[in-house]
Amino acid sequence: MLGERFPDQVIARMNPKGRVILCGQIAVYNTDLPYPPPIPCETQKILETRQIQRDRYLVLNYKNDWQKGIAQLRKWMENDEIRVKETIYEGLQNGPAAFVDMMNGKNVGKMLIRV
Known part of the structure; x- marks a missing residue:
């Protein structure tokens, strides 16, 4: 997993009303862990008291925008703005x-x- 406790350490330092986007989670592929992985109690308390949102990013939610996204990425690559x-x-x-x-x-x- 990504540094095992890394996400919890980041959340512990977040400002109130922040947002955490879950994407990928390759470390839990082919394991018995649920997606998203369970949150330790202390991290859950931080999320609740600071009103931090924890949202999943699902690429299929944006399937109607893919052509626009590809065009923008191509432009950035052509202008050497993204490598x-x-x-x-x-x-x-x-x-x-x-x-x-x-x-x-x-x-x-x-x-x-x-x-």
């Missing part, structure tokens, strides 16, 4: 290793296989 980080494995034969490494967090940015 894409990639981990590239050479050859289809390295696909399984690339997948395992991606699931274990060994990639930087997008995991790609060049064939």
Whole structure:
């Protein structure tokens, strides 16, 4: 998991009425943990007393806006305002290793296989 207690440490330092967006949670894939993962009691108290929102980000909620998003990202890339980080494995034969490494967090940015 991302630093195990990292999210709790961030929440403990947040201002009242802040927002936490949950996205990904790859560390709980293929585990018995629920999504979103359970919150320790002390963190739950902080969320409640400071009125901090904890919301899920689901990409499918924005499915009607994807073309606009792609156009904006393309513009940023063309203007060098955003840079894409990639981990590239050479050859289809390295696909399984690339997948395992991606699931274990060994990639930087997008995991790609060049064939």
